[in-house]
Amino acid sequence: MKVSVIIPTLNCEKTIENLLKRLKNQTQKADEVIVVDSESNDNTAEIAEEEGAKVIKIKRRDFDHGGTRNFAVENSTGDAIIFLTQDALPYDEYFIENIVGPLKNSDVAAVYGRQIANEDAIPTEKFARLFNYPEKGFIKSKENIKELRIKAFFFSNVCSAIRRKEFEQAGKFPDNTIMNEDMIIASKLILNGYKIAYSPNAIVIHYHNYSPIKQFKRNFDIGVFFSENSWILKYGKAEGEGIKFLKDEIEFLWNNDKKWIIYAIIDNIFRYSGYQCGLKHKFIPLFIKKRISMNTNYWLIKERRF
Template sequence: MTTPTVSVIIPTLNAEGEIGPLIQKLISQTLAPSEILVVDSSSDDRTAEEVDKAASSDGGACVRLLKIERSDFNHGGTRRMAADRTCGEFILLLTQDAVPLDEAFIEHLVSPFSDERIAISTGRQVPKSDAVRYEQLVREFNYPRESYVRSSADLERCGIKTYFTSDVCCAYRRSAYEELGGFPESCNTSEDMHLAIRAIARGWSIAYAADAAVLHSHNLTPPQQFRRNLEVGYFLETQKDLLGGISETGEGMRLVRSVASQLLSEGRAGQLISFFIDCSARLLGNRRGRLIAKKEMERA
């Protein structure tokens, strides 16, 4: 069996302290990438110099830097452009702050592709040591320790969770990616879900590889959570037809009940209050995003 070729794509912005160590971790993998493409949005720091330094001693992987204007960055379009500039059998998307937990990360992430039905394989996000308790529990809810595969047969049981993927650490079978038309050109969030929805509709399956783990979490403030979920709400409203009427509400309530129950059992009253504030920011942002989308569609 031939060794699979993997192209890694990492969008960056002011990643001076992160990108060098991340590239070194990737190069030292048991399944090393055949190429690493860093797409930098005109960073103000030494991100470009750190990438150049890694490229000069890349240990076999072809490390390249592509600079774009910050104003030109778009979650879907930029990743699409980057994917078109790579050639590996599998396209691996990472964010600059997602740190592989071990040297078998890539091997574990592409392992599900031995099943020819798998189009997408997404990894597990383990919260960082500085994550607040409710953020740890949210990650544990969304990223369990058990792997699974989902297809259209799971839509009734799993709902929107059937499409669960994240470009924080996610791999795509290039042949499936191209068959599906790639990432949307203009999409400022959830480009991963957009592709996952189309994959499921075309008969492909999506794998969650729990052994392919990265350290990744954020302690977002309520305003940050509001803005993030405004984008998500906008996406969900504009893609209602693509989603076929599937709602995220049920899954969201299961998450809230799970996290709140655990915080209560641990006696963390302060964290419970913070969690409900966080949830309120998510809900308000989602509703605001949906309202903006509805008004835009009415005017169109």
């Protein structure tokens, strides 16, 4: 398969060179690397070009999680499309080989890889990576929905690969979504009878030491997403996963670093509060939503359109 790698960027001159060099040092080479830059104020675009990437520039005001990635795919040539974020660093030289490998199975339309934290991550963030990205791989299909419920649609564009044919047949990513464009495409593929693989050997270093305030904002956006895509919730409530997350997190911290338990409880209160506010965002004035959201651009686009 011909492989295209797509990376949306904004002001990431500190990481983009390392990321592109790691991509060039792979056992399986990408046929092209496409960087879609949203008017960076630093040298991101110039560094990407120096490292051999094809750079496409867009207006920052036009960036959209789904639409921008669709635009990049339209300007790519690969049979398999790898999606990466600008801060996801391939752990070793086998990343591309391991992320596209499962696509050789005609039933598997998409693959997502494992995210790990390094020693700079706080204990709660280390747990979050372990919770969502285990060491053992698996394949999800329509038959797993009853067992996995909403988790059946979990998928991450931090590091993923999708076969172009099935991506286009499924209607690509949704435009104008605040986040979780990856969950939407995963749900479409699974409901259409395809399988999604989790490849734990396709590893990237990726984590965020978010404060409770930032967790509130991120989970506000998650709540907005589910408010606007409520059909997904018929397969299971996100709150159920949240309760399991907190229970497992406390057990993890009890065994590894007890002093972080109080922080974890506070952190989860902020997560839950943000999520509930997001679910009820239609009752919140727009100027407030722009302040409490991680994705301010989403609300600016909405404001321009309406």
